[in-house]
Amino acid sequence: MTIRESILHIYPLPEASLLLLTELLEPVQLRKGHILLQADKVEKEVYFIEKGIVRAYAEREDSDITFWFGQEGDIVISMRSYVDQQAGYESIELLEDCNLYRVHSHTLQQLFETDIAIANWGRRFAEKELIKTEERLISRQFRTATERYQELMQHQPGLLQRVSLGHIASYLGITQVSLSRIRADIR
Template sequence: MELIDAIQQIAILPDAELEKLLGITERIEVEKNSILIDKDRTSKYIYFLTEGICRIYYPKEQKEAVLDFCFPGDSILSLKSYVHNTPGYEIVDTLENCVLYRIPVSKLQHLYNSSLPISNWGRKLAELETLKIEQRLMQTLFKTATERYSDLLTKEANVLQRIKLGYIASYLGVTQVTLSRIRAEIK
């Protein structure tokens, strides 16, 4: 997905406002196994992924809890950093070489003060990110691991070839043995 499509799927901006937003956006290429957002550090950017896959996880003691995966077309941000300008909880790393566009939150804040359409776009971005968190919570509370696995396959069909099974098991909240059973059921 291209950057303009990713921006406009959040909320349609008039051409002049879109140009302002694009004017503060930078294209970056990031190698596999790089950290985009680190826990306990304030994230200064909002990212839009156009190529590759990222993983959002929370490290706990000797293991990690994978919260979500990001695919082309997804926005990536630490909501806590975005809203409060304070360190977040999560780590976002690249599982493949990635192409992203990043927007400095500080420059975006200036645009919010001077442009009502961009300010409304930013509000909509925060709302959509909140809904993603709510959806993940509802999946965890009310769907089985098998249902969550099917949902992941629907979102990104070739996910098994691109993401380590240990990460998928962590995302589902199951062991790799249980994931193997789930995979056998679905085949």
């Protein structure tokens, strides 16, 4: 899937608006392990993932928890920076070498103010992410850890090959040891 296609997949844009947006995108290649965005900072860059996989995590004293995986076609932002120009709660780590496209958040905000199709594209982007997040919150309450793991494997069968079990356990809201037990029980 090209960047153009993944943009249009969120919300159909007329060609003129699509051009406005894509012209601003700068290609960036970065290596596995790179920290794309830092928690507790106001991060001004927005990234589109063309190739690769990343995780968003929040840090605590000793551990961190992964609460989002971004893959081909996804958009990476520091949500609080993007919405309110405040320090964000998430850091973003590249879990593979990535091909990204970068744009300044400010530039994007200007497009939102001037191009109605792009404003609605931004609206739809937030709405879709919101649905996914609410569904995860509900799933965590209704389903056991085992069921959540099986659900994830069904929806994202390729994830296991790209992401360590520690990150997946964290994403599911359990410890790595628990996930290992669950995997042993399923067999």
